[in-house]
Amino acid sequence: MSTLTKAYFLANALLVSVAATAQTYPQKPIRLIVPTAPGGANDILARAIGPRLTDVWRQPVVVDNRAGGGGTIGAALVARAKPDGYTLVLGSISHIAIAPNIFPQKPYDPEKDFAPVIQLVDQPVVLAAHPSFPGRTVQDVISFARSKREELIYGSPGIGSVMHLAGEMLQDRAGLRLLHVPYKGGGPAVIELIGGQVPLLFVGLAPALPHIRSGRIRAIAVAGARRASVLPDLPTIGETLPGYQVNFWAGVLAPAGTSSTIVNQLNREIVKILRTPAVNQQLRDASFDIIAGTPHQFSAAIRDDVRRWVPVVRVASIKPE
Numbered sequence: 001m002s003t004l005t006k007a008y009f010l011a012n013a014l015l016v017s018v019a020a021t022a023q024t025y026p027q028k029p030i031r032l033i034v035p036t037a038p039g040g041a042n043d044i045l046a047r048a049i050g051p052r053l054t055d056v057w058r059q060p061v062v063v064d065n066r067a068g069g070g071g072t073i074g075a076a077l078v079a080r081a082k083p084d085g086y087t088l089v090l091g092s093i094s095h096i097a098i099a100p101n102i103f104p105q106k107p108y109d110p111e112k113d114f115a116p117v118i119q120l121v122d123q124p125v126v127l128a129a130h131p132s133f134p135g136r137t138v139q140d141v142i143s144f145a146r147s148k149r150e151e152l153i154y155g156s157p158g159i160g161s162v163m164h165l166a167g168e169m170l171q172d173r174a175g176l177r178l179l180h181v182p183y184k185g186g187g188p189a190v191i192e193l194i195g196g197q198v199p200l201l202f203v204g205l206a207p208a209l210p211h212i213r214s215g216r217i218r219a220i221a222v223a224g225a226r227r228a229s230v231l232p233d234l235p236t237i238g239e240t241l242p243g244y245q246v247n248f249w250a251g252v253l254a255p256a257g258t259s260s261t262i263v264n265q266l267n268r269e270i271v272k273i274l275r276t277p278a279v280n281q282q283l284r285d286a287s288f289d290i291i292a293g294t295p296h297q298f299s300a301a302i303r304d305d306v307r308r309w310v311p312v313v314r315v316a317s318i319k320p321e
Contacts, residue, residue: 035074039187
């Protein structure tokens with residue numbers, strides 16, 4: 001048998017093996033890594049989707065919270081995992097497009113080390129305050145910050161998160177001096193705000209919304225281009241600082257090299273779940289705008305955000321702790 005013939009048979013055998021694996025996927029539990037502590041936006045999404053995938057496939061989808069490193073610890077586990085569809089990450093713009101670029105030695109390449117499966121949602125980023133904070137508007141925050149001799153403290157779900165950069169952008173656009181305090185996710189950050197450990201917080205609206213409605217924290221403004229549908233009377237920061245805009249997305253990714261058949265299967269099943277009336281309403285009530293796009297669309301979104309935010313990281317001289 002010639003070398004060319006052997007190569008032909010080997011290639012066909014590999015294709016048959018990949019196809020067979022994809023057709024029987026999944027055959028064992030799937031680990032869905034959330035690179036933040038429980039209680040944040042990514043965790044909320046994982047626990048909405050994971051159990052329903054379990055019901056569909058009759059295989060456990062285990063949510064595994066791996067906080068730390070601005071989300072890079074959990075995301076790096078997936079980037080280095082075997083590309084067989086059994087280790088996934090529910091990451092956000094913060095963990096995938098921004099945070100790895102603050103490290104001198106990047107823990108992973110956002111565009112090369114993942115196979116994007118689906119962009120699940122967009123979510124408003126909110127600037128929230130402890131009820132004792134002496135201000136109710138963006139202009140109040142600006143005026144108060146300018147009146148202080150020391151830096152005004154604000155918190156975020158982590159270094160390199162898009163919420164961290166929202167604070168850096170506010171500082172730059174308004175000419176303020178702000179001091180950033182990072183936490184290991186939106187859930188812990190909101191708890192610290194409720195307790196008064198920080199006066200201000202940039203965070204995803206989903207983990208903050210119940211506490212805004214109960215009055216335990218006060219919403220100042222949203223950071224996106226438009227007002228949040230669940231809080232239509234809450235202004236945007238851009239209404240005070242024209243051009244200010246920060247977006248947040250979350251989605252599911254697999255390791256690079258994962259079969260396109262498995263990626264597309266995951267995409268189809270998750271889209272079905274997002275379109276069910278119960279999940280659709282659950283996520284919209286929690287302030288999420290459902291995207292449910294294709295893997296190709298998600299890949300393009302990641303590429304665009306890497307190019308948008310890396311220059312901001314460099315100008316702000318953000319360093320890992």
